[in-house]
Amino acid sequence: MLVLPLAIVWLAAVPLALLDGRRRWVGWLAVAALGAGFLAMLRLAVAVFARGPVELVAGGWPAEVGITLRADALGVTFAVLSIGVLLAALAYETLGGVHERALPALVLFLATGLTGLFLTGDAFNFYVFFEIAMTSSFVLAGYGRRTRELRAALIFTVVNLLGSTLFLSGIAALYHVTGTLDMRGIATWAGVADQNSVLLIATIIFVAFGIKVGLFPFHFWLPPVYRDTWPAVAAILSGALANIGSYGLIRFGADLLPRELRFAAPALLILGAASVLYGALQAVAVRTASEALAYSAISNAGYILIALGIGGPAGYAAAILFAVVNSLNKTVLFLAAGLRGWLVSAAFAIGAFSVAGVPPSAGFFGKAALFRGGIAPDDPALSVALVALLFVGGALAFVYMFQIYQRDFWEREGAGQTSGIGSRILVLGLAGLVVAFGVWPEPLLAVSQQAAGVLNGGRP
């Protein structure tokens, strides 16, 4: 059961790479394969939430000798989310007409990488799947292949390769200090190793994931990439690929290196605050929706960091909840920003309200969880500062989302050609999901709490 979702997408990706993805049936075949992978993933997630983590060692070797695959609540949450986003983006692109033969295969390879890295319990194996995911997205970023997309892809590739290098160095260093690649072993041994070296290693791993989520000041690659890539690709990058960053920060920080995370909490809060304010301020004056969304992504990455800095079960649950909600929001918004027509306007509005944290949308609960985390600390001065920061960040989100919404969808109402009904309904359906989670938040809240519970640093 653990292997099935991974096997489906991996095995489907290989033959698809040989087919011409521009043909409609190939596109739908890829959607079907990804859908099957998604369902298998969902089944696994249900089992994990009902009965606890599922584990297996590749090749039947003893743990640590072979590679351990481990599906726990945190991993499957991010896996379901990311594969779902990929599925939506692929269906969107297939509906609109794929115009590059490799696209369906690349999306499936990306799904392979993401599934693997969320389900592995081995730090180096994590890196391998990370590389699969990154390499596919390097190619995907150039989708469209005009100068504009290629330039974005170059920036994306160069900066993120740097991040990958840092991450690989971090893994190698961890291996040296702990003598193991198994995540559980790392968590055990890093806790007793010398604080100085582990903190420095944690720092470069942090930077690697900070680049991935687009945290200030590692975000400079992000705006041109999100702005210039194809809408479906931007949705994939922000809704699925950025999850690597959030997941990595949570997994490596709160689960593997909780001591270092607690130690660095002040730095995380400061960096998070800088990111929140910087991204939100930048987003106010930009002129295109996709650029505003890019800066909004930087701002929202800051929130995740703040939640991690607050720490404790409540803080980690808030980080997970916010990461999930944010990924949904960005997917809806990036897909909607590429279309025209009134159903799209409604979808974009729902996304905008969700980013601003207005109920009934999933974003509201993300914001409420952050505020609850901000109120939680015993130190009233810290509490006041956090709440004030969240308030200001939220207020700026109102300004930038609705300025751009009014400009794109009210002022220019009816401008441009209305897009195909299929893609519009798909986007509206995704937006409906955002509303549904706002009306009935229990699944999100329960999942985030349970996922926070599996973390070493998240146990009450």
Place this chain on the structure above:
Amino acid sequence: MTVLLPLLLALGAAPVVLVAGVLGARPAAWASIVMAALACGATLWGRWAGGGALDVAWAPSWGLRLTFALDGLAVLYALLATGIGVAVLLYSARYLPLHLEHQGRPARDAIRFYALIVLFMGAMVGLVMAQDLLLIFVFWDLTAIASYYLIGYDRHKAESRAAALMALLVTGISAVLLLIGLLLLQALYGTFALPAIVERATPGPAQTLAAGLIAAGALVKSAQVPAHFWLPRAMAAPTPVSAYLHSAAMVAAGVFLLGRIYPLLRLSPFLLDLLLVVGLLSMIFGSVLALTRDVLKQILAYSTIAQYGYVVVMLSLGTSAGVVGAAFYVIAHALAKSALFLTAGTVTEVTGEDRLSRLGGQWRGLPVLAAASGVAAAGLGALPLTIGFFKDELFFKAALERGWPFAALATLGAALTLAYVWHFWSGIFLGPLRGEAGRPPLPLVAPIVALGLLVAVGGVAVAPAADLAEAAGRVAFADLQPVEPAYHLDARPENLLALATYALAATIIAARPRWFRLAAATARLGERVGPERWYAAGLVRLNRSSRALLALEVRDLRSRIATVLVPTAVLVAIGLWATPTEGAFRVGRITVTDLPTVLGLLLAAVGALVATVPRRPLTLILALSSVGYSLAAVFAFLGAPDVALVAVLIETILTLLFLGVLALFPAELLKDQAVGPAPRPSLRWRNVGVGLGAGAFAFAVGWATLSQPAAQESVAVQHIRLTPAAHAKDVVTAILADFRGLDTMGEITVIAIALLGIAALLGRRERPMASDERRATSDERASGEEKRRREGR
């Protein structure tokens, strides 16, 4: 059931209207009217049946419950929202087709309007019945969403868009204060259930802060000074929207919430005094500004600010008479104010004028309208024989309980109200005839007549309204002293104050030329330095600083890399500074046998340094490859010949690849690179700095790591032990092919993906061009943007 029925009817109205909208705009209009009427009827029935409560689990993880109760407060506001809703929707059914026709918009646009109005109604009904704090907030913001779209209904007009944005920003952002207050209460008392919180609440700074934050959100929604400015702007909405939002719904939500959390507010006298000040300021400023306005709806908008100021004042008096009076005031005001708004709409519709200065003497052409709105105006001005008389009676009574200064202020406020109501009504209907009036269609008059009748009936039979208000007051004061508004023909203080009010109002009206300049100057001053200016300036400044900040974003690849490396170096430095380094860094012993290794490392270091010097690409490539070969040699000396072989192989391939790529470059480009103008010295120094920083942090991390012995026996030992079990001759094979075979498969996949990418790049020219058309518009926008930016730099 008594709770569920009105709630479901109100919340289900919007979907029903949308479904009916499939048939056209008229069926949608009728559906909205029927649903509002049904919801109103269901609320009445629920009250008759004695109220009730509903409690269902919502999100157990956070302890959230869907708790609704039809208590006195809920009945009052739900009746207003649905009852006035019926009147407004009846009016809209005729008004909106005309409105759309004037603007040349399709009739189908009206469907959205009806759906939004009933959505608003549903949100209001949900809000007033909700007993769970988070649920209250959900409906609270739902009203903000509906009002945003209603205010911005004429979205082709810049004025409407700005007004909608302002309303959303002001009420939406202030609502976050409310949210913080709610969450603070939850943190304090461990529950979101309002009744439980009221039971557990004890006075204290945290409790005061929470209640104060909630009150702040409520005051902004009720358009109280200094956050009142969004309301006059919101008049950009079609008139029925103004009539609804600013009499019975949106603005009423604020004072409703104050009533709902009254038991918490009451714990802090300081908070009540603060509210009192805000209420008094709103009352006076709103009234004075209403007196100076010329545009009909603006008079009414400022009047709303002032009237809700009264309600806030009454609530903050802290007595049960004040609370009941406030509830009664809301009823009387809603009936009268909606009628007056609708009057303004009808007059503008039939004359085409929306300013007092261009209107007058309209009673001749519109006698019925003049009479009906006259009654409503009298109600707002608190003349006897209208329901309004009692609202002021209660107001005076509550003020007197607190002392004479408050009674004096109340009298002043009431007199100002009467004065501007007269200014409004007489300006339209009396005096010389100005403005051509056509015959108004019946639906544009009938709702006003109905509301006027209610105002008059309330002036004779006051008991039903008084009962409603008393029941609402019981939510705040369980031990309520009954108040019985009635006419008393004696010289009791309330009556004397009423007489004083009429006299003062007459004086104000008569002396208009004397004070008008002063009042107008005050209004202008308010416009120039008031909070609306802060809002506008704030928004402009925000956009400007955002643009300035955008200009600071780095835009070239080299800087994008530098901005990763330098902060990393800083973070690592902070990490070094923050952790104890004693014993963390060790230098091992170097013996003679280590010399070849040291030599190799030195060579690599020299190679890396040399690579920074040449500008000729060929030299650069050779310098870089020398680094790689030196490292391969180091591996060989360290006893890892297989790694060394792999390194040599990779280095050779890479060097050849680079050379091959160079061969494809145009010769001039390479030459330019080699002998062209040198980069600026500042850039050079920056590059050196970045390079040194990156090297330093990599060195620090590497040294810190290598100073540590492995914390346990490395897993490699087990790998070696288990190699025979993997049927392999050497451990590397066993690891690659068996222990970590999954990794190998993954890496092969990476290569496959890279090949796919290369194929895609090579196939670039064969790409079909049609694809570009789909994004042509957004593309043009972005490239125009790019161009502007380049010109700006």
